[in-house]
Amino acid sequence: MKILVGYKRVVDYNVRIQVKPDGSGVVTDGVKLSANPFDDIALEEALRIRDKGLATEVVVVTMGPADCQAHIRNGLAMGANRAIHVVTEAAIQPLTAARAFLKLIEKEQPGLVLMGKQAIDDDANQTGQMLATLWGRPQATFAGAIAIDGGKAQVTREVDAGLEILDIDLPAVVTVDLRLNEPRFIKLPDIMKAKSKPLETLAFADLGVESADFLETTHYAPPAKRSKGVMVKDVAELVAALKNKGLV
Amino acid sequence: MSRVLIIAEHLNGQLNGATARCVSCAAALNADAIDVLVLSDAGQSVATQAAKISGVSTVRVSDNAANAHAIAQVLAPQIAQAAAGYSHVFGPSTTFGKDLMPCVAALLGVGQISDVMSVESSHSFKRPIYAGNAIITVNAPADKPVVATVRTASWPAAGNDGSAGIEPLSLSAPLPAHTRFVSLQQGKSDRPDLQSAGKVVSGGRALGSAENFAIVYSLADKLGAAVGASRAAVDAGYVPNELQVGQTGKIISPELYIAAGISGAIQHLTGIKDAGTIVAINKDAEAPIFEVADFGLVGDLFQILPELEKSI
Ligand SMILES: Cc1cc2nc3c(=O)[nH]c(=O)nc-3n(C[C@H](O)[C@H](O)[C@H](O)COP(=O)(O)OP(=O)(O)OC[C@H]3O[C@@H](n4cnc5c(N)ncnc54)[C@H](O)[C@@H]3O)c2cc1C
């Protein structure tokens, strides 16, 4: 079985996002870029499944600008067998990304597609679900545990009510949540090894995907700030303040 | 000219409060019709609850044994079929809606607007990106259906004095059999529900163990509050995952939020931006949580929480 992993490059989660004063976007020049944290977890899970002998190959897929090469090499250094880079300078919206993933799936015939539950830049939380829909295959989102068993998988999902277990036929799309695993650190020798691993580059335009980027972002604004309140010196003062507001 | 179809979220015959929040969002469109769709194996009682939400025009119920559990790939084809004639299809931005609505959007061939915070016009909305660090205005094309999830913390629940008609709806979309529900392990709790509670007491990594979390539960019980937690506390196994508050947990808007031993990482703050009053208890006076707290108290939570419980 082959596993395809969505491996998006995003602004690092530690960066303090600044909105440009003219509202045209967020500042991304000179900002640290990293793998989407959920995608690191998806990749780690794929590697563990392979290392248990349940899969033969892990392929990372990045759709992004030409300068994503270093990011993709990180995915290879973590342990993916090979990579596919779909080059697109403009950001693509989830439905378009899902259509592009479907093209790759038709070619690669994976038994499992692992993705992050959301990309922390657009916070869309859509691509995996859309892909499963277009593909006509099962989805299990927000995975906190995955057990592969022959042609099936049992996925434990972290849902609002608690933990839900689904039994799904493979192939399927599984999107991962934070507690699934702890991604490994990349070691220096692995970075060297990654240089010789296959990296296939495709132009987005050559995939023959009809764009579904219908949503237009017209303005970016910083969020409303909560004003800093007051410090109280002890519990009595706190209780008095809360009583005053009718909260206790 | 807007006609909105809202997908009801329900579990064990109970309508989830998120549905009434979606109705508020739909009402902001000045919609001509706000209908609620109940997909269930036996949806009558849920439909009766939905019919009481103020502003709802019609509740449409489609019973099917395949709908006994909310499996996105089973529900989505039915919704796509039911969506004919509607300009907008809304679901809540809960794990139910996040799982389901993108499938509906994909079937209708449109993008989804996630986490609608405000309605600017029938086809223009505000939503957060980058964990709420930027708010964008998004325009959707007027000639296509709008599929969106509603950020429930941004919208009050609509009232409860409606009397909408209830109509059965027959749907014929072919449904897949590739996904089977096995179980749902729910934290059994008599405490208020985290997502709709008026008061919430949350604990962080500082609690140190599941046993120590008892002081958080105890204060919460005294206040009639729900219990929440930071990701660090959940990861460490002090409390179950459904208590996590934040970017990847629950986004909540209680009147009172008490954060004890939580540093205030950006991903946590995203979940409590809309709280009425935030109280922070932390032994580090420099903790970022104090930047957003209405009332901050520096000290050891193991002393402060029991003292607080005694004095209210
Ligand atoms: C992609 C992503 C998504 C995330 N999503 C979430 C999310 O949804 N929710 C979330 O919460 N986090 C989330 N996180 C994690 C987040 O970045 C922080 O790591 C986490 O919130 C820290 O939890 P904490 O405040 O409990 O722990 P810490 O940051 O370790 O803080 C503990 C605090 O307790 C204080 N303290 C210690 N002892 C005492 C005492 N005796 N009395 C009083 N105070 C004491 C310390 O001063 C400190 O401020 C996410 C991270 C990533 C990368």
Ligand SMILES: Nc1ncnc2c1ncn2[C@@H]1O[C@H](COP(=O)(O)O)[C@@H](O)[C@H]1O
């Ligand atoms: N451009 C992309 N390149 C690679 N993977 C992507 C891309 N866009 C989305 N994905 C995958 O889809 C997941 C969800 O993204 P989103 O729907 O944008 O929140 C991500 O965590 C990735 O695994």
